[in-house]
Amino acid sequence: MPAHALKRPTLLALCACVLVAQSMVAAINLLIPQLASSALHPSHTQVLWTVDAYVITFAGLLIPAGALGDRYGRKGALLTGLAVFAAGAATSALAPGPALLIAGRGVSGAGAALITPATMSILVQLAGPERRAQAMASWTLAIGLGGLAGNLGGGLVGQFLSWRALFAAMVPLAAVLAAVVAVTIPRTARSAQGSPDPAGTLLLTAGLVAVLFGIIEGPGHGWTSPRILASFGAGALLVAAFTVHALRSRAPLFDLRVFGSRGLRATTLGLGTGFFGLFALFFVNSQYLQEVKGFEPAVTGVAIVPLIVGMALVPKFAARWSAHPRPVVGTGLALIGVGLLAASTADAHTPYALYACWLLVISAGTGLAMPALTLGVVVSLPPHQAGLGSGLGTSAREIGAALGVAVAGTTLAGHADFAGGMGPALRVVGVTVLVATAAVVTGYRGSGRSPRATAQGAPEPVREPVA
Numbered sequence: 001m002p003a004h005a006l007k008r009p010t011l012l013a014l015c016a017c018v019l020v021a022q023s024m025v026a027a028i029n030l031l032i033p034q035l036a037s038s039a040l041h042p043s044h045t046q047v048l049w050t051v052d053a054y055v056i057t058f059a060g061l062l063i064p065a066g067a068l069g070d071r072y073g074r075k076g077a078l079l080t081g082l083a084v085f086a087a088g089a090a091t092s093a094l095a096p097g098p099a100l101l102i103a104g105r106g107v108s109g110a111g112a113a114l115i116t117p118a119t120m121s122i123l124v125q126l127a128g129p130e131r132r133a134q135a136m137a138s139w140t141l142a143i144g145l146g147g148l149a150g151n152l153g154g155g156l157v158g159q160f161l162s163w164r165a166l167f168a169a170m171v172p173l174a175a176v177l178a179a180v181v182a183v184t185i186p187r188t189a190r191s192a193q194g195s196p197d198p199a200g201t202l203l204l205t206a207g208l209v210a211v212l213f214g215i216i217e218g219p220g221h222g223w224t225s226p227r228i229l230a231s232f233g234a235g236a237l238l239v240a241a242f243t244v245h246a247l248r249s250r251a252p253l254f255d256l257r258v259f260g261s262r263g264l265r266a267t268t269l270g271l272g273t274g275f276f277g278l279f280a281l282f283f284v285n286s287q288y289l290q291e292v293k294g295f296e297p298a299v300t301g302v303a304i305v306p307l308i309v310g311m312a313l314v315p316k317f318a319a320r321w322s323a324h325p326r327p328v329v330g331t332g333l334a335l336i337g338v339g340l341l342a343a344s345t346a347d348a349h350t351p352y353a354l355y356a357c358w359l360l361v362i363s364a365g366t367g368l369a370m371p372a373l374t375l376g377v378v379v380s381l382p383p384h385q386a387g388l389g390s391g392l393g394t395s396a397r398e399i400g401a402a403l404g405v406a407v408a409g410t411t412l413a414g415h416a417d418f419a420g421g422m423g424p425a426l427r428v429v430g431v432t433v434l435v436a437t438a439a440v441v442t443g444y445r446g447s448g449r450s451p452r453a454t455a456q457g458a459p460e461p462v463r464e465p466v467a
Contacts, residue, residue, distance in 0.1 A: 017078065018142045023149040027153050031157060042101075052212075053103075058110075058112045062117060065116075068114075074121045082175075084111030088109070090168075092108070094164075104167070143370075145311075155300055207235050210235035211235035212402050266440050266443030269396070277429055306356040307360075312367070313367065328369065334365070337430045344423045347419065407425075
């Protein structure tokens with residue numbers, strides 16, 4: 001074991017950081033009614049960007065943020081991320097108008113992009129091959145708990161406090177976490193091969209932002225409107241330019257040839273598929289419980305608790321089967337798809353207990369698949385690129401989440417009311433998840449060594465980085 005082996009206080013501190021970063025993805029959704037009627041008088045579009053600014057900057061900066069941490073120090077990246085996260089939260093809490101509120105959300109998202117890959121990269125460096133699967137299960141659980149904490153916190157704030165209280169509370173919380181990180185987390189070896197690649201970072205981030213803009217704004221402007229078509233076109237051109245740049249550069253942001261690995265392609269698609277289904281459910285679930293079932297915001301936050309049960313319990317068992325990712329991932333993603341199809345039958349007369357059972361099915365599938373997928377992305381790259389692996393994995397999650405919301409929202413918009421559109425929306429998403437699951441399982445076939453074997457041995461030759 002290394003001199004600084006992974007200890008419990010270190011693990012808890014890292015998981016707490018990623019939990020807080022993830023919680024702010026979910027919390028804002030439950031505050032939309034209060035925010036829309038606040039003294040800021042935001043337009044519908046401004047409310048939408050208040051929700052999405054965090055996710056866009058989070059997803060767009062994950063890969064370069066992971067590379068920066070690998071190159072210049074993961075602990076420093078984590079501390080910097082907490083400071084940026086707090087600065088953005090303070091800006092949002094004090095915002096006199098919608099523009100500054102949105103800007104603060106974007107700054108917090110940039111902080112989260114530094115926090116998330118740094119936490120995983122430190123775990124990978126400290127855990128060692130024999131404890132890596134268990135550490136990834138804990139990290140995945142922290143993401144799930146972050147969603148739960150965001151829903152509970154957002155619901156409570158929405159019912160009893162001002163929306164500003166949510167952002168204000170993040171400032172002292174980030175300060176406490178920074179103090180804990182400074183004391184409990186050792187510095188890990190830096191990577192001499194990692195490269196921030198400013199040109200590549202700009203091209204990739206701008207391309208992702210353009211694509212995500214099209215996904216998010218598509219339902220409002222129309223998928224064939226000039227603005228949306230131009231956004232997708234710009235995104236495609238920027239990503240193509242990044243590809244050319246990365247293949248020609250001596251020190252690219254990351255070597256695109258890592259995607260020559262079928263296993264890496266399968267795991268990134270699997271992560272995107274899982275979060276595609278989950279965030280479509282989150283988008284529909286809050287509206288269903290409040291508009292159709294008549295739940296208060298705080299009760300809505302509590303009512304999603306069954307979705308965390310499987311995420312909390314199943315990863316402990318899934319870690320034992322990490323040497324067999326194909327059946328574990330396939331079964332987990334299939335449960336998500338089946339659970340979404342079952343939830344699509346819910347209406348105003350559906351007992352909550354029955355609806356909660358369907359949430360449990362989705363939760364069990366998530367808890368089964370996500371640890372194996374998360375570990376699979378990380379160990380598909382050399383150890384010195386652990387931060388990059390985290391960035392790729394989390395980018396797949398956030399892009400999948402944006403797509404899930406867009407598809408569910410577009411389907412809902414085609415119906416006269418929410419109650420009539422909820423079923424078709426969840427059925428479209430559920431079927432899409434099942435089709436993508438088949439592609440993921442096929443991708444694992446012939447992908448070479450299992451994640452555990454790769455973690456315990458040297459990386460496959462095609463995965464070596466270009467220096």
